[in-house]
Amino acid sequence: MKRKLFYLGLFCTVIFLPAQSLLADDQCISCHTNTVGDKQSELFKHDIHFKKGISCADCHGGNSKLEDMDAAMNPKEGFIGVPKGDNISKTCAHCHADPEKMKKYGSSLPTNQWESLQSSVHGKLSTTGKEHITQCVTCHDSHGIVSVKNSASPVFPLNVVKTCTKCHANASFMQTYNPAMPVDQLDKYRTSVHGVRNRNGDPKPAQCASCHGSHDIRGIKDVKSSVYATNIPTTCSKCHSNAEYMKQYKIPTDQYEKFARSEHGKALLQKHDVGAPACNDCHGNHGATPPGVESVSKVCGTCHALNADLFSSSPHKKAFDERKLPECETCHSNHEIVAATDKLLGVGSEAVCSRCHQTNQNVKGYAVAKTMRSLIDSLEFMEQNAEMLVNESEQRGMEISEAKFKLRDVRQARLQSRTMVHSFNEQKFHDVVGKGMTAASIVQGEAQASIDEYYFRRKGLGVATLIITIFTISLYLYIRRLERKQNKKVI
């Protein structure tokens, strides 16, 4: 026991001795605490910098050893008072951007924060035009700074939201920089799974800095931003693909892999089509939450509006609701959405209809699915045939642009028919496919006529050449005969 007390005493001496000794030597602290009694000096005693032996004079200048206030706070001693504007961050960067100095204090913090802040969206000039929008103290406070891992820190995960919303929930302040930017992020965040857990004291779920970064925050339209459309899946997957990190939440961690394989993922990640949906387009961003069974079609319907409308008025709507089946997801999956080819339709092994419609189960739907597939296959065959004939005609150098243009109507009808599938109404589907088939027949006819014309031209040329050749030979023979006669006359 005595030994334990000895080690405890030794530990306390080692930890607090520098601060106590500094307190005794630092005339700034001594005077501001005992004589002035201001808040800053009181807060600074709990500041991590104070504990590391950094004095007031290291930021404010002056000579902390001198007892005489006028002498200690004399500009000749380097006293600068309270730093203003960018000088605040420069004062911090004096040490925090210097790896040697940081190493001296035993810090493993990165030393590029100031550089990152300057290139970030917060590094733009403020409305005064004299300083950056944000200084270090805007988020970290000035006196009483504690480690980021300390729950009292304004940048501790549970406090970040409050720190960011000091400005970002302030409509009049945000209006001066970006009037189009919403200021309801906090409200939305509190409705999200992340926000609810954060409020309940769980520091692991995403808060502002988890997705947007800290010092290097960039605008959402900046391709380098972690929340730029093509970067969002990677940003979300930092946590959601980390099985160890997500273990306690008992949700799958393969969403990213599935998404990357999906049509949406290929469009976004491979083709860099920023119009393709990222995680936030279905789950929301600040109010991120999994869409419920009821709302799946509404979420998908934000882009696939026609499909969603047709489904809502189809007989499947009621059937799905009764069985509590998520609407779009049941046939198309969620993260791993594959290309909606015609194979999904019908009663074959790859068709999704046959999951519920069999020869002995839901028979009417089975027949409709079979007919629909047959119709769409016929249309596709006719389109291919028409396209082949148009290509053949074009390759033969024929002017076929009008038929080629009409071919678009066939393609359009086929695309419309794929949408019309969601009505699950055979008559409506037949009408759309019928239009496509009529257009395909016209194109086929025109293309075939053009090919026939091609051969007609060649035959015509053959006949014309024959006639011209006969004429030419006849003329040649006539000239020979004529000249022979003329020569005889001369002789």
Add this chain to the structure above:
Amino acid sequence: MKPYLKKIYDWVDERVELQDLVNFMAKKYVPVHRHSIWYYFGGVSLFLFVIQVITGILLLMYYKGSEELAFESIQFIMSKVAFGWLIRSIHSWTANLFIFTTLVHMFSVFFERAYRKPREITWLSGMMMFFLLLGFGFTGYLLPWNELAFFATKVGTEITGAVPVIGKPILEFMRGGDNVTGATLSRLFGFHVAVLPGIFTILLGTHLILVQRQGMSEPHEFKNKPHAEQKTMPFFPNFILRDLTLWLIVLNLLAILAVFFPWELGKKADPFASAPAGIKPEWYFLFMFQSLKYIPAKVFVIDGEVLGILLFGAAGLLWMLVPFWDYKSSRGEQSRFVTYIGLFVVMYIILFTILGWLA
């Protein structure tokens, strides 16, 4: 002559004295020598001109010379009008063959010194027709209002605009403004179907009357031969029938070209699109276009392009005035210097056309 034909002939003869013309043609003889072949290129050029007039009139029945409808009307001609494809392809191929045969005709006249006294006016009218022919090519090229034609006209008119003093007004006159627009199309269409054919017909009439009046030019060596060795053939019917044979062959060649290589229409011109890569003028302008590329941007104080245009202009003028400075030929003497100039010009055109083609 059969009785009913004789009746018709007599009826016409009584009114227009046709017999005088027949007598004139029957007396007309064409020299026969080792270079006689070149005589036929004039006739072929005339035949191609007739084809151009006929096919041009037929195209006019459907062509619409406006920015909105020009391309579509050609498309309609090519796909909907009976034999429209044939007429348009023949018109386009003939235009090119016409320039080619005229070039051959011009060089054959040059090397044979057929321009020498008393045929200076024939040469001048021929040269003017040749320049008009290039004008026909340039103005007709824009009429389909396709991408290639649009940008080629843009480049072509820009080159004209580089000529000092008169260049800019000419450019604005040709374009109908600062840029190539529908106004340019209307103007060039007007020139192609009215102004140029009108002038061309007058020149052609003069040219043909002079040829008939003065007869075919004879080479120096032909004149020096003994009279017994000076072979000739009657212009009518021998030469005319030979001409006709060649015309039939050319007609067949045109039909083959039109069927196997129908003239493409390309994409409709879009003034807001960027120019397609590697845009080039038609082959008969290619040697000049390629030459301008090799001239440095600045030669002393003169702009390289301006210098090139001035040089070509001066060379063209000298070429046209050859009957007036080639005294030796006019005196009936051999002039090797002129032959060397001609050879140099031919080789230059061939070489720079090939370079332009490969570039």
